[in-house]
Amino acid sequence: MAKKILIVEDHLPTVEMMTEMFKMEEFEVASASDGLEGLKKAESEKPDLIVLDVMMPYMDGIEVCKKLKESSKTSKIPVIIVSVKAAEADINTGKGSGANDYVVKPFDPQKLMEAVHKLIK
Amino acid sequence: MNYTFAVIALTGSFLASSCGVVVLSRGFRSPKNHVFFLASFFIALFNLSQFLSLITPTAHRAEIYLRMGYISFTFVSVVLLHFVYLFTKKNSPRLGLGFYPALYASAFIISYLCVRTDLFFSGVRKTPFGFVHIYGGHYGWFALFAVGVFLSIIYLLIDARRNAKKVSEKKQYAWIFGGFLFAFIFAFIFQVILPALNMYYVTMLPTASLLLLASFTVAITRYGLLIVTPSFLSQNIINTMQGMLFFVDQENIIRMVNKSFTEELGYFPNEVIGAPYEKLETGKVPGETLRLDVEIKDGIKTSKARVLKKDKSSMPVNVRASAVTDSFGDKIGQIFILLNLRGEERMADEQKQTIEELTKTKEHMLSILEDATEARDEEKKRTEEINRLYEDLKGVDTMKTEFLSVISHELRTPITPIKGFTSMLLSNQMGPLTEAQRNAITVVAKEGEHLLGLIDSILEVSRLERGKAIDIVKEPVLISSLVKELVDVLRPQYQERNISFGVDIPDNFPTILGDAGKLRRLLTNLVGNSMKFTPHGGKIQITGTKKEGYIEMQVIDNGIGIAKENIGKLFQRFYQVDSSYSRSAGGVGLGLSIAKGIVEAHGGKIWAESEGPGKGTKIIFTLPLGA
Numbered sequence: 001m002a003k004k005i006l007i008v009e010d011h012l013p014t015v016e017m018m019t020e021m022f023k024m025e026e027f028e029v030a031s032a033s034d035g036l037e038g039l040k041k042a043e044s045e046k047p048d049l050i051v052l053d054v055m056m057p058y059m060d061g062i063e064v065c066k067k068l069k070e071s072s073k074t075s076k077i078p079v080i081i082v083s084v085k086a087a088e089a090d091i092n093t094g095k096g097s098g099a100n101d102y103v104v105k106p107f108d109p110q111k112l113m114e115a116v117h118k119l120i121k
Numbered sequence: 122m123n124y125t126f127a128v129i130a131l132t133g134s135f136l137a138s139s140c141g142v143v144v145l146s147r148g149f150r151s152p153k154n155h156v157f158f159l160a161s162f163f164i165a166l167f168n169l170s171q172f173l174s175l176i177t178p179t180a181h182r183a184e185i186y187l188r189m190g191y192i193s194f195t196f197v198s199v200v201l202l203h204f205v206y207l208f209t210k211k212n213s214p215r216l217g218l219g220f221y222p223a224l225y226a227s228a229f230i231i232s233y234l235c236v237r238t239d240l241f242f243s244g245v246r247k248t249p250f251g252f253v254h255i256y257g258g259h260y261g262w263f264a265l266f267a268v269g270v271f272l273s274i275i276y277l278l279i280d281a282r283r284n285a286k287k288v289s290e291k292k293q294y295a296w297i298f299g300g301f302l303f304a305f306i307f308a309f310i311f312q313v314i315l316p317a318l319n320m321y322y323v324t325m326l327p328t329a330s331l332l333l334l335a336s337f338t339v340a341i342t343r344y345g346l347l348i349v350t351p352s353f354l355s356q357n358i359i360n361t362m363q364g365m366l367f368f369v370d371q372e373n374i375i376r377m378v379n380k381s382f383t384e385e386l387g388y389f390p391n392e393v394i395g396a397p398y399e400k401l402e403t404g405k406v407p408g409e410t411l412r413l414d415v416e417i418k419d420g421i422k423t424s425k426a427r428v429l430k431k432d433k434s435s436m437p438v439n440v441r442a443s444a445v446t447d448s449f450g451d452k453i454g455q456i457f458i459l460l461n462l463r464g465e466e467r468m469a470d471e472q473k474q475t476i477e478e479l480t481k482t483k484e485h486m487l488s489i490l491e492d493a494t495e496a497r498d499e500e501k502k503r504t505e506e507i508n509r510l511y512e513d514l515k516g517v518d519t520m521k522t523e524f525l526s527v528i529s530h531e532l533r534t535p536i537t538p539i540k541g542f543t544s545m546l547l548s549n550q551m552g553p554l555t556e557a558q559r560n561a562i563t564v565v566a567k568e569g570e571h572l573l574g575l576i577d578s579i580l581e582v583s584r585l586e587r588g589k590a591i592d593i594v595k596e597p598v599l600i601s602s603l604v605k606e607l608v609d610v611l612r613p614q615y616q617e618r619n620i621s622f623g624v625d626i627p628d629n630f631p632t633i634l635g636d637a638g639k640l641r642r643l644l645t646n647l648v649g650n651s652m653k654f655t656p657h658g659g660k661i662q663i664t665g666t667k668k669e670g671y672i673e674m675q676v677i678d679n680g681i682g683i684a685k686e687n688i689g690k691l692f693q694r695f696y697q698v699d700s701s702y703s704r705s706a707g708g709v710g711l712g713l714s715i716a717k718g719i720v721e722a723h724g725g726k727i728w729a730e731s732e733g734p735g736k737g738t739k740i741i742f743t744l745p746l747g748a
Contacts, residue, residue: 011534011535011537011538013535013537013538014534014537014538014541016538017537017538017545018539020540020542020545020551021541021545024545024550024551036468055534057532084530084533084534084537085530087584088594105533105534105536105537106537106539106540106541106569106573107534107537107538107540107541108540108544108545109541109544109545109548
């Protein structure tokens with residue numbers, strides 16, 4: 001069965017690009033455009049991986065990640081944080097919230113795919 | 122019978138008594154005067170006994186008188202010694218406590234021996250002048266005693282005169298000493314020499330003693346400051362005192378004035394003595410009258426008044442008056458002492474003036490203080506304003522910096538799909554591309570990277586501005602390989618510009634601890650900068666040298682160089698040597714400031730050298746080997 005990736009990102013062009021990228025690798029893709037929707041879809045869609053943006057309205061990615069990892073229903077899903085925030089402090093915050101990996105935007109698609117493959121096949 | 126000597130003796134007696142009385146009257150209380158009186162008494166007695174012995178018809182009587190005379194003489198000498206000692210006391214050596222008793226005791230003993238024995242005197246004989254004594258066998262002892270006493274007197278006098286300081290003292294001693302000497306010589310002639318020449322007549326000792334006494338009297342009365350009389354001192358006091366003193370009798374007539382009275386008021390004594398003291402009244406203000414009636418029981422009365430001066434001006438005075446009584450206790454008049462208050466009046470006026478001036482000064486100072494306080498308050502307000510502006514400015518600055526940060530994040534977001542899609546397209550993942558398509562997308566991808574670079578620069582700078590050091594993650598970095606990588610990546614660019622590139626790094630160049638990404642960026646910025654300002658056909662070289670504890674690298678070009686005045690500005694943010702040139706070359710002038718930030722974050726130093734415009738540029742930086 002194809003693996004599903006949930007993209008939680010508010011910038012639509014980025015969502016399109018990532019969707020295209022994952023589809024080409026034969027992943028199923030679902031998306032949410034803010035943190036709250038993201039949490040809901042994490043439960044309903046039951047993805048195998050979540051790609052999570054940080055700078056989003058209503059709830060930022062860090063909080064979303066924390067909540068995902070706190071809930072037993074979603075805590076097992078690996079999370080990759082993808083963000084424009086590139087400082088070491090930001091990376092630490094991201095990892096500290098429970099994310100499995102952190103990729104800085106704008107990224108080389110190859111790099112993101114490597115990170116994804118590291119976590120799911 | 123020749124009564125010459127008798128008369129001399131009698132006269133002598135009277136004179137001696139007078140001397141004694143005179144001196145005693147000069148000072149009843151002085152012990153010196155008492156002793157002098159005693160001496161003169163004995164001299165008088167001595168002279169009297171001589172007189173009596175000379176005129177008496179009987180030998181028996183004569184002997185009695187003469188023996189009386191011997192006693193007198195003995196006591197004369199002793200009392201004279203006593204007197205002289207008292208007289209010269211302060212200038213003479215102190216005698217022991219037993220001295221006076223011994224002296225008077227010996228006088229008594231000798232007197233006894235004179236009277237009761239014939240040791241010294243053994244009778245009388247008749248002469249044309251009267252009865253005279255006959256010397257006894259041991260007369261020598263008596264003579265010795267007398268001589269001893271007189272020599273002591275002379276010694277005391279000499280010593281005292283030597284130590285005397287005052288002229289009057291010296292004169293007194295001179296008189297006394299002279300008197301003694303004269304008397305002594307006189308006595309010596311008549312008592313020793315003449316008898317030796319068998320020309321003895323009558324003892325001249327009484328006469329000698331009289332001479333002595335006379336000289337004493339002169340000494341005491343004429344120069345006798347030692348016997349200071351109260352009246353003498355009073356006169357001095359009255360004329361020296363500062364107050365104007367005058368005495369007024371019961372009829373209110375002025376009877377005496379002192380010197381100050383004349384000096385201050387201008388009236389000579391003869392102008393006021395005998396005149397009623399109303400003469401001194403100014404008569405202007407009733408409360409300022411001199412008229413003060415003082416009774417004996419009132420003690421001293423005081424008041425303030427004004428007195429009329431000789432020149433008709435009035436002087437403010439303080440009046441002190443008391444009643445004067447006679448020896449029976451009846452009032453005989455009043456004494457007035459006036460003190461000039463004009464000085465005080467003047468002082469009071471001056472004080473008032475000073476107080477006025479001080480008040481004015483105080484008010485002036487208060488107004489200055491007010492102004493100063495106002496100024497200070499204004500200053501405070503201004504300072505507060507400035508502080509507020511500063512805070513606002515800081516706020517704005519913070520906003521700007523945050524804005525830059527936010528903006529850069531915002532700008533990176535669109536780049537994400539640009540980078541992503543162009544990458545996917547170029548990797549043929551979205552199907553094959555025609556050459557034209559490929560070229561087109563390549564351009565888009567490159568511009569996207571360029572944009573990203575600019576945005577990253579802005580982000581770096583805003584971080585630098587916020588005071589944050591550039592984050593570096595230290596790991597071992599092989600600089601030589603970094604440089605090689607860079608050369609490969611930049612090859613299209615410098616080949617396009619026909620710039621020859623040289624790398625001069627030794628093979629065993631050490632590994633340093635640093636942030637590979639940032640160091641790559643550093644080199645890219647420096648080389649990029651060089652390329653920007655080196656014309657076609659130019660030359661760029663990268664060298665590396667190992668030093669003690671650090672490495673030194675240089676990026677050398679033979680481009681347009683830097684003017685001396687601009688070298689210091691090179692690493693400032695947004696600095697561009699010539700904005701038109703730079704704009705065509707591209708960039709916002711942040712490359713070098715970021716390079717500086719990266720070098721300094723590693724703990725190194727960076728600087729530029731140039732011989733001048735057109736002479737190329739050298740950028741040198743150092744990096745420590747490891748933290």
